[in-house]
Amino acid sequence: MSITVSTIASAVARVHEAMGPLEQVLNDADAKLGDGDTGGMLARVIGKMAEVDLSAAAEPGVALTQLARAATVATGSSLGTLLATGLLAAGREAKGRQTIAAGELSGLVATARDAMIARGGASLGDKTVLDSLDAIAGALQGAETSQDAAKTAATAAAEALDAFRGKPNRIGRARMFGDQTIGHDDPGMLAIKALSAAIAA
Amino acid sequence: MKKLMNKPSGFVDEMLEGLVAANPSLALGGETGRVVHRAAATREGKVGVVSGGGSGHLPLFTGYVGEGLLDACSIGNVFEGPTVGSCMEAIRIADGGKGVLRLYGNYGGDRMNFDMAGEMLEDDGIRTTTVLGNDDVASASPQERHKRRGVAGIIYAYKTAGALAETGADLDAVTAIARKTVDRTRTIGVALSPCQVPGSDKPSFTLGENEIEMGMGIHGEPGIWRDQLRQADAIADEMIERLLADMPEGAGKTASILVNSLGATPLEELFILYRRARAKLEAAGITIVRPLVGHYATSMEMAGASLSLCFVDDEIEALLAAPARCPFWTVTA
Numbered sequence: 178m179s180i181t182v183s184t185i186a187s188a189v190a191r192v193h194e195a196m197g198p199l200e201q202v203l204n205d206a207d208a209k210l211g212d213g214d215t216g217g218m219l220a221r222v223i224g225k226m227a228e229v230d231l232s233a234a235a236e237p238g239v240a241l242t243q244l245a246r247a248a249t250v251a252t253g254s255s256l257g258t259l260l261a262t263g264l265l266a267a268g269r270e271a272k273g274r275q276t277i278a279a280g281e282l283s284g285l286v287a288t289a290r291d292a293m294i295a296r297g298g299a300s301l302g303d304k305t306v307l308d309s310l311d312a313i314a315g316a317l318q319g320a321e322t323s324q325d326a327a328k329t330a331a332t333a334a335a336e337a338l339d340a341f342r343g344k345p346n347r348i349g350r351a352r353m354f355g356d357q358t359i360g361h362d363d364p365g366m367l368a369i370k371a372l373s374a375a376i377a378a
Numbered sequence: 379m380k381k382l383m384n385k386p387s388g389f390v391d392e393m394l395e396g397l398v399a400a401n402p403s404l405a406l407g408g409e410t411g412r413v414v415h416r417a418a419a420t421r422e423g424k425v426g427v428v429s430g431g432g433s434g435h436l437p438l439f440t441g442y443v444g445e446g447l448l449d450a451c452s453i454g455n456v457f458e459g460p461t462v463g464s465c466m467e468a469i470r471i472a473d474g475g476k477g478v479l480r481l482y483g484n485y486g487g488d489r490m491n492f493d494m495a496g497e498m499l500e501d502d503g504i505r506t507t508t509v510l511g512n513d514d515v516a517s518a519s520p521q522e523r524h525k526r527r528g529v530a531g532i533i534y535a536y537k538t539a540g541a542l543a544e545t546g547a548d549l550d551a552v553t554a555i556a557r558k559t560v561d562r563t564r565t566i567g568v569a570l571s572p573c574q575v576p577g578s579d580k581p582s583f584t585l586g587e588n589e590i591e592m593g594m595g596i597h598g599e600p601g602i603w604r605d606q607l608r609q610a611d612a613i614a615d616e617m618i619e620r621l622l623a624d625m626p627e628g629a630g631k632t633a634s635i636l637v638n639s640l641g642a643t644p645l646e647e648l649f650i651l652y653r654r655a656r657a658k659l660e661a662a663g664i665t666i667v668r669p670l671v672g673h674y675a676t677s678m679e680m681a682g683a684s685l686s687l688c689f690v691d692d693e694i695e696a697l698l699a700a701p702a703r704c705p706f707w708t709v710t711a
Contacts, residue, residue, distance in 0.1 A: 249461060249498070253460050253487065253491055254458065255459075255487045258487070258494060259490070262490075265494075296493070297486075
């Protein structure tokens with residue numbers, strides 16, 4: 178089964194629903210390393226995305242671009258802008274296709290990851306959402322159905338979170354805390370884990 | 379910390395509402411409601427000059443919208459970058475068909491958002507250029523000047539770029555004068571007491587009762603040293619020495635000086651600093667033109683001051699003297 182505009186719309190709805198209970202969890206995780214606003218910020222961004230009427234989008238690429246634009250209005254935070262950057266890059270790559278095969282998802286996630294690296298200047302290994310996306314892009318290679326892909330992505334995001342917990346944050350405000358960040362979950366990585374689990378559920 | 383406000387969530391929007399209500403030359407625009415622009419329509423054929431940044435620094439950034447200065451400015455929450463959406467709106471509003479200069483402080487988030495806004499507007503055919511304010515000498519070494527943050531000194535570039543744009547100059551020329559002005563401007567700050575973001579339960583940093591921090595940034599970024607308060611002359615001397623040790627390439631013997639309050643420090647103390655800074659500069663053979671003393675770039679109720687020097691040449695000096703009018707800075711011919 179391949180990905181259509183309606184697959185994307187239903188993923189946004191699931192993510193939006195999951196965000197309710199997640200908001201405070203992410204704020205608490207962020208308060209240990211930053212200013213404690215990751216949950217509130219993501220709730221605003223995803224709320225704006227959920228307001229977008231995707232039914233008029235002609236193809237998945239257009240839907241991704243519309244979601245990116247919604248995110249750009251909701252926040253000025255780095256994480257929000259990076260998410261918009263990733264969506265925009267994936268949307269551009271998917272342009273002109275009515276559906277996206279599950280096997281193409283790995284490439285789209287990799288495109289989003291690379292655009293976010295270029296925009297934000299972080300590197301793989303810095304303990305950010307980029308490491309989650311990198312793990313997801315790797316795991317999605319050879320995915321055959323969208324259900325498979327969702328489960329695979331959720332597992333990869335959970336494993337990435339576990340793998341990086343014992344490492345220090347190397348960029349952003351969290352970096353100033355140095356080795357004190359060891360043992361803490363990066364709030365962005367935690368968000369990717371929880372939201373990808375919501376899509377797979 | 380006591381603040382005159384209603385809900386913290388309304389702090390920025392209510393401030394903007396009051397700002398434009400008190401100043402008919404300004405208008406609030408955009409779907410985001412986070413763009414301040416000139417109330418008069420954008421003039422066709424004029425290069426646009428936009429800025430943007432977080433709230434909490436008035437008159438910076440929003441306050442410099444006006445004739446001979448900025449065309450539009452996007453505003454973020456307190457100490458947060460403006461959204462990509464509001465950056466796009468500011469650029470669109472300022473576009474008179476000849477392109478738009480994005481002139482803002484060197485902060486990672488602001489850069490990301492303005493870059494993305496420019497890319498998203500490429501399809502609309504609006505040409506944009508970028509110049510980043512990076513005058514804070516305490517924020518990185520001279521070898522890493524590209525990493526320095528932008529603080530009060532950016533207003534000199536607002537003034538020269540804004541003045542040149544009014545003459546009908548093209549985008550490349552307006553960009554070049556902004557860059558030259560930034561390249562010739564240096565700032566250093568000293569903090570005496572902290573500020574607090576509305577809604578936060580603690581100040582953005584703490585200083586001991588009698589402590590000061592030399593070189594602290596406008597969001598409480600760490601400075602050069604922290605020690606006991608000393609007399610104003612000693613502080614002014616050190617600040618001027620640090621600025622002169624970092625003289626820009628091509629700097630002559632003429633400079634404008636800006637003695638700026640970080641918020642809570644009163645004019646009285648600024649003039650005490652100015653008196654000594656001026657004497658110190660004159661002793662170093664530097665002639666001062668167009669001195670500025672007052673609240674030009676603040677951090678809400680933070681106490682402290684910053685000193686900026688803009689080493690002018692004939693072109694910059696003439697543009698600083700050109701007429702300009704915004705609610706917080708008026709230059710008459």
